[in-house]
Amino acid sequence: MQQNLRIPGPTPIPPQVAEALARPMINHRGPEFAAIIERVTSRLKYFFQTEQRILTFPSAGTGGWEATVVNLFSPGDAILSVVMGVFGDRFAKVAQTFGLNVTRYDVPWGQAADPDELIRQLVALPSARAVFLTHNETSTGVMNPLQTLVSAIRKQRPDILIAVDAVSSLSCVDVQMDAWDIDVVLTGSQKGWMVPPGLAMIALSERAWAATETSTLPRYYWDFRSAYKYLVKGQTPYTPPVNIFFGLDVALEMMQAEGREAIFARHQAVADVARARARAIGLELFAAPAVASNTVTAIKVPEGIPAKAITKAMRENEAVVIAGGQEQLEGKIIRIGHLGYVHEQDIQDAMDALNRQLQELGFRAPITIMME
Numbered sequence: 001m002q003q004n005l006r007i008p009g010p011t012p013i014p015p016q017v018a019e020a021l022a023r024p025m026i027n028h029r030g031p032e033f034a035a036i037i038e039r040v041t042s043r044l045k046y047f048f049q050t051e052q053r054i055l056t057f058p059s060a061g062t063g064g065w066e067a068t069v070v071n072l073f074s075p076g077d078a079i080l081s082v083v084m085g086v087f088g089d090r091f092a093k094v095a096q097t098f099g100l101n102v103t104r105y106d107v108p109w110g111q112a113a114d115p116d117e118l119i120r121q122l123v124a125l126p127s128a129r130a131v132f133l134t135h136n137e138t139s140t141g142v143m144n145p146l147q148t149l150v151s152a153i154r155k156q157r158p159d160i161l162i163a164v165d166a167v168s169s170l171s172c173v174d175v176q177m178d179a180w181d182i183d184v185v186l187t188g189s190q191k192g193w194m195v196p197p198g199l200a201m202i203a204l205s206e207r208a209w210a211a212t213e214t215s216t217l218p219r220y221y222w223d224f225r226s227a228y229k230y231l232v233k234g235q236t237p238y239t240p241p242v243n244i245f246f247g248l249d250v251a252l253e254m255m256q257a258e259g260r261e262a263i264f265a266r267h268q269a270v271a272d273v274a275r276a277r278a279r280a281i282g283l284e285l286f287a288a289p290a291v292a293s294n295t296v297t298a299i300k301v302p303e304g305i306p307a308k309a310i311t312k313a314m315r316e317n318e319a320v321v322i323a324g325g326q327e328q329l330e331g332k333i334i335r336i337g338h339l340g341y342v343h344e345q346d347i348q349d350a351m352d353a354l355n356r357q358l359q360e361l362g363f364r365a366p367i368t369i370m371m372e
């Protein structure tokens with residue numbers, strides 16, 4: 001039976017992309033690859049909503065964090081890191097690892113960052129050179145109000161660097177890099193892009209590019225200047241994941257044909273279905289409706305039923321693969337991914353399966369008494 005892969009990345013792949021991934025190998029320094037990287041880069045600009053440089057690296061999303069840190073900063077630089085879950089925490093830790101002076105704005109997991117509190121923290125840290133933000137915190141199913149946060153930061157500090165982890169949101173949700181004036185936007189191929197893991201994509205503003213000239217941290221693999229020097233020749237400094245480029249080329253063509261706005265609307269619609277169905281089953285959502293993510297839904301595990309029993313029963317009895325909680329949320333939530341190649345029926349099927357398996361595990365929806 002075909003699995004209904006409903007984790008928040010890696011995500012399912014359309015057959016056309018799977019076919020492209022299996023194409024025969026080509027010379028990564030030849031004209032065919034040059035045409036592909038040029039086409040891919042220009043189509044990525046449509047989804048990043050930017051006219052600025054976009055670089056790719058053979059890596060997981062984590063590489064995007066490290067590349068940002070080593071190219072733009074120097075030891076001792078002050079950074080304000082907004083942390084609202086596992087991924088914000090890791091982004092902050094990468095900065096710490098390289099000797100940056102990180103101040104954390106810790107948001108309770110399950111909530112979004114508060115613009116007023118963020119500005120209060122920024123005012124208290126006049127030496128800050130940058131703010132690090134997670135757009136969509138995959139570990140909690142919370143999506144930050146990115147435009148509001150960025151505009152509040154810009155008002156307070158017009159020239160500060162703003163780096164946004166959009167790993168699990170870009171291409172699924174509106175992110176207007178240029179219009180909102182964001183300096184770094186990074187993402188990973190295995191999330192909303194309908195291709196396998198293996199490629200990090202990073203867009204850089206002029207302000208970010210200027211920072212690469214003054215940063216003193218050592219870099220080789222992640223060197224933005226070297227990546228850009230090769231990109232203008234239609235190459236990468238070292239061997240790229242050629243098959244991922246084959247797949248991404250096809251995926252981006254499909255995505256462009258569907259259209260940005262239609263893709264955003266599809267993600268909104270499937271997220272609405274996931275949330276409505278969870279509530280109808282009698283489950284409680286982890287994130288408040290106003291900040292609930294359109295790419296992953298986190299659901300509180302009902303009392304008395306182990307989270308692992310739910311994920312196991314879903315996988316073994318229904319061929320539906322969902323995620324559990326991470327770190328402090330382990331055992332407390334389950335997560336259903338709905339990003340990339342996803343349609344309403346996939347989510348209806350997953351929620352039907354969840355309902356069946358919860359009944360099998362003894363879950364009975366709490367009786368709510370309607371008051372007239």
Ligand SMILES: Cc1ncc(COP(=O)(O)O)c(C=O)c1O
Nearest residue numbers: 060061062087136138167168188
């Ligand atoms: C928001 C976010 N940032 C970063 C990452 C790290 O990506 P990777 O596991 O590809 O390194 C993830 C992975 O799930 C993520 O969801």
